[in-house]
Amino acid sequence: AQSVSQHNHHVILSEAASLELGCNYSYGGTVNLFWYVQYPGQHLQLLLKYFSGDPLVKGIKGFEAEFIKSKFSFNLRKPSVQWSDTAEYFCAVNGYTGNQFYFGTGTSLTVIP
Amino acid sequence: DAGVIQSPRHEVTEMGQEVTLRCKPISGHNSLFWYRQTMMRGLELLIYFNNNVPIDDSGMPEDRFSAKMPNASFSTLKIQPSEPRDSAVYFCASSRDVGEQYFGPGTRLTVT
Numbered sequence: 367a368q369s370v371s372q373h374n375h376h377v378i379l380s381e382a383a384s385l386e387l388g389c390n391y392s393y394g395g396t397v398n399l400f401w402y403v404q405y406p407g408q409h410l411q412l413l414l415k416y417f418s419g420d421p422l423v424k425g426i427k428g429f430e431a432e433f434i435k436s437k438f439s440f441n442l443r444k445p446s447v448q449w450s451d452t453a454e455y456f457c458a459v460n461g462y463t464g465n466q467f468y469f470g471t472g473t474s475l476t477v478i479p
Numbered sequence: 480d481a482g483v484i485q486s487p488r489h490e491v492t493e494m495g496q497e498v499t500l501r502c503k504p505i506s507g508h509n510s511l512f513w514y515r516q517t518m519m520r521g522l523e524l525l526i527y528f529n530n531n532v533p534i535d536d537s538g539m540p541e542d543r544f545s546a547k548m549p550n551a552s553f554s555t556l557k558i559q560p561s562e563p564r565d566s567a568v569y570f571c572a573s574s575r576d577v578g579e580q581y582f583g584p585g586t587r588l589t590v591t
Binding site for chain 1: 512574581582583
C-alpha cells in the first residue's frame with residue numbers, strides 16, 4: 367500500500383531562517399507529488415506539484431521541492447521563511463493505480479518574528 | 480471559477496440529530512473526496528467518488544456515516560445519528576483524473 371511519511375511534526379524557526387521539510391513515500395510506480403499548505407483556520411491550498419520533467423519544482427511564495435526518485439523523497443524547501451509562512455504543510459502522493467491521494471500527517475511550521 | 484463550494488460553513492447540532500453536509504465540486508472535475516480533520520487524528524480520507532461512483536469508502540468511520548453523489552455537480556455526507564466525537568472540520572475536494580485536488584472551505588461541525 368502507498369504511504370507518505372513526514373518526519374517533522376512541528377518545526378519552529380526564526381524569520382529569515384532556511385526551511386526544509388522532509389517527505390518520503392512508498393510506491394513503486396509512477397507518481398504525482400504535491401505539497402499543500404493550510405494557513406490557520408483555512409482550507410488546504412496547493413503550493414507546488416511534480417508530475418514529470420525537471421525534478422526541481424518551484425511553487426508559489428518562494429517554495430521549491432526536489433523529487434529524488436532513488437530516495438523516494440520530495441522535500442520542501444524555502445531559503446528564507448517569513449512570519450506569514452506559519453501554517454501546516456502536507457505532502458501528498460497520487461499513484462497511477464487509482465485516483466486516491468495519500469496525504470502525510472502534516473508538519474506544523476511556526477515562524478517567530 | 481467559484482472553486483469547490485461547501486455548505487453549511489458551520490453547523491452546531493445536538494447529539495442524536497441528523498447532519499447533512501453538502502458539496503459542489505468544480506465543474507469538469509470527475510473525482511470528489513470527503514475528508515475529516517481533527518487535532519487528534521489529522522486529515523483523514525473518508526470516501527472518494529470517481530465519475531459519481533464510490534470507489535473507496537474504507538475511511539468511513541461507521542454505519543452512521545453515508546455519502547452520496549447523485550450527479551456530477553453535487554455530493555452529500557450524512558451523519559445519522561450524530562455524536563460529539565464527530566465534531567471536526569469536514570472538507571470536500573475535487574480533481575480531474577490524477578491531477579491535484581482542490582479543496583473547499585470546509586464545514587466546521589460541532590455536536591454537543
